Amino acid sequence: MALSHAILAVLADRTCSGYDLAKQFDGSVGFFWNASHQQIYRELAKLEQQGIIVGETIQQDSRPNKRQFSLTSAGKAMLCDWIAKPSSLPPTKDELLIKLFVGHLVPLETILTLLQDQQTLHAQALETYQSIAQKYFNDPETFSEAGHFQYLTLRNGIHFETSWLAWCEEAIAYLKQYSDQGG
Amino acid sequence: MALSHAILAVLADRTCSGYDLAKQFDGSVGFFWNASHQQIYRELAKLEQQGIIVGETIQQDSRPNKRQFSLTSAGKAMLCDWIAKPSSLPPTKDELLIKLFVGHLVPLETILTLLQDQQTLHAQALETYQSIAQKYFNDPETFSEAGHFQYLTLRNGIHFETSWLAWCEEAIAYLKQYSDQGG
DNA sequence: TCACGCATGTAATCCGTTACATGATTCC
DNA sequence: GGAATCATGTAACGGATTACATGCGTGA
Numbered sequence: 001m002a003l004s005h006a007i008l009a010v011l012a013d014r015t016c017s018g019y020d021l022a023k024q025f026d027g028s029v030g031f032f033w034n035a036s037h038q039q040i041y042r043e044l045a046k047l048e049q050q051g052i053i054v055g056e057t058i059q060q061d062s063r064p065n066k067r068q069f070s071l072t073s074a075g076k077a078m079l080c081d082w083i084a085k086p087s088s089l090p091p092t093k094d095e096l097l098i099k100l101f102v103g104h105l106v107p108l109e110t111i112l113t114l115l116q117d118q119q120t121l122h123a124q125a126l127e128t129y130q131s132i133a134q135k136y137f138n139d140p141e142t143f144s145e146a147g148h149f150q151y152l153t154l155r156n157g158i159h160f161e162t163s164w165l166a167w168c169e170e171a172i173a174y175l176k177q178y179s180d181q182g183g
Numbered sequence: 184m185a186l187s188h189a190i191l192a193v194l195a196d197r198t199c200s201g202y203d204l205a206k207q208f209d210g211s212v213g214f215f216w217n218a219s220h221q222q223i224y225r226e227l228a229k230l231e232q233q234g235i236i237v238g239e240t241i242q243q244d245s246r247p248n249k250r251q252f253s254l255t256s257a258g259k260a261m262l263c264d265w266i267a268k269p270s271s272l273p274p275t276k277d278e279l280l281i282k283l284f285v286g287h288l289v290p291l292e293t294i295l296t297l298l299q300d301q302q303t304l305h306a307q308a309l310e311t312y313q314s315i316a317q318k319y320f321n322d323p324e325t326f327s328e329a330g331h332f333q334y335l336t337l338r339n340g341i342h343f344e345t346s347w348l349a350w351c352e353e354a355i356a357y358l359k360q361y362s363d364q365g366g
Numbered sequence: 367t368c369a370c371g372c373a374t375g376t377a378a379t380c381c382g383t384t385a386c387a388t389g390a391t392t393c394c
Numbered sequence: 395g396g397a398a399t400c401a402t403g404t405a406a407c408g409g410a411t412t413a414c415a416t417g418c419g420t421g422a
Contacts, residue, residue: 001380001381002276002278002281003381003382005278005281006278006281009281009282009284009285012285012288013285017400017401017402018401018402018403019399019400019401019402029281029284031275032275032276032277032280032281032284033275033276033277033278033280033281034274034275034276034382035382036382036383036384037401037402037403038382038383038384038403038404039381039382039383041402041403041404042381042403043381060400060401062390062391062392063390063391063400063401064389064390064391064400064401064402065401065402066400066401066402067401067402076288079285079288080288080289082282083282083285083286083288083289083293083294083297084289084293086297086300087278087279087282087297087300087301088304089301089304089305089308090275090276090277090278090279091217091276092214092215092216092217092273093185093215093216093217093273094215094216094273095185095188095189095216095270095273096270096273097215097216097336097339098185098188098189098192098212098215098216099192099265099266099270100332100335100336100339101192101212101215101332101333101336102192102195102196102262102266102329102332103266103331103332103335104328104329104331104332105195105259105262105263105266106263106266106267110266110267111266111332114266114269114270117269117270118270118272121271121272122272125272140357140361145287146285146287148286148287148357148358148361149283149284149285149286149287149294150284152283152286152354152357152358153280153283153284155350155353155354156280156283156350156354159346159347159349159350159353160343160346160347160350162346163342163343163345163346164342164343166342167338167339167342167343170338170342171335171338171339174323174331174335175331175335178323178331184408184409186409186410200372200373200374201373201374201375202371202372202373202374217410218410219410219411219412220373220374220375221375221376221410221411221412222409222410222411224374224375224376225375225409226409228375243372243373245418245419245420246372246373246418246419247372247373247374247417247418247419248373248374249372249373249374250373250374367422368421368422369420369421369422370419370420370421370422371418371419371420371421372417372418372419372420373416373417373418374415374416374417375414375415375416376413376414376415377412377413377414377415378411378412378413378414379410379411379412379413380409380410380411380412381408381409381410381411382407382408382409382410383406383407383408383409384405384406384407384408385404385405385406385407386403386404386405386406387402387403387404387405388401388402388403389400389401389402390399390400390401391398391399391400392397392398392399392400393396393397393398393399394395394396394397394398
């Protein structure tokens with residue numbers, strides 16, 4: 001369901017080939033929706049069949065030809081309808097938390113290592129977001145209309161990663177304390 | 184892959200029927216991993232075939248009979264091995280953020296409504312977590328060993344929902360400001 | 367009597383992942 | 395010469411969702 005909408009969302013901004021889309025889903029939109037190139041090509045074929053997007057073959061020399069896709073008016077309408085529908089909370093799937101949930105089955109060191117690794121990954125993600133913010137989103141006064149909304153999704157990522165890091169620190173400190181005292 | 188591990192994690196604590204598992208995945212473990220009863224029954228069949236769990240039929244009068252599953256030693260070993268393996272960041276999939284990303288395509292009111300709805304949902308989730316914390320996790324001194332770890336997963340949920348709420352407020356305020364001034 | 371909880375499944379479809387496959391150009 | 399980038403796909407498998415299906419007991 002939602003992969004198709006994510007593709008429409010990217011195509012709303014600008015026409016893209018499958019390859020371009022795959023790159024978008026690996027950065028920018030990819031920060032909150034993942035998709036591999038295989039999924040994207042399959043979905044593009046389906047959407048074209050349904051008349052939601054149209055593809056145009058672009059002849060290129062010194063490069064493979066490509067197909068540029070853009071939204072039809074049906075596609076635009078579909079996207080806007082979907083945006084207006086209420087969204088429920090996204091289902092969480094976090095394997096680290098499952099591991100932690102049964103952390104008492106393994107040595108404490110194992111769990112601390114997992115937490116520290118996760119902390120590093122979240123710190124890296126935060127740095128990525130912050131450097132994007134500095135480069136492209138420095139002064140809200142200068143943003144395009146679309147820019148304001150993109151900025152807010154970036155702010156979401158920054159909030160999210162910051163709170164993960166805070167939790168990691170809390171969790172590590174907590175486990176160290178309770179293993180010293182009680183374990 | 185990970186559904187099987189999530190099931191093993193629940194069974195590590197106590198033997199369960201498929202029905203019991205389905206309830207666990209709808210609360211507690213369900214806060215960070217979702218699964219429907221159909222998925223669970225299928226996965227149980229597979230795990231039993233592989234000798235990772237064993238099922239025992241429990242005769243019941245005035246109730247349908249049930250099958251209680253528990254881990255074999257192979258299952259326990261598998262679970263512990265899995266815990267020790269490093270985890271990468273869980274892939275995010277949040278359709279609200281896709282909608283926000285192309286928020287300029289619809290009236291501002293539509294987006295504000297989405298954000299306010301989401302805010303309400305996150306506030307409810309936070310309340311749920313906080314009431315669990317008060318009821319069952321009031322004094323860390325009294326926790327069982329497993330309790331410490333479960334407490335940390337709950338703390339994760341509280342951090343997460345709190346930061347979402349903060350972001351929602353920020354985003355709503357931001358959009359109101361920029362529509363007044365610039366839009 | 368009607369809804370809900372207990373208890374277990376099948377079938378169809380869709381979505382996602384992994385692996386395989388090709389072939390030119392450009393940069394080091 | 396080798397790796398990376400551009401560009402497109404197929405095939406097989408596995409995981410997830412939705413719908414269908416059954417049937418007893420309990421409490422309002």
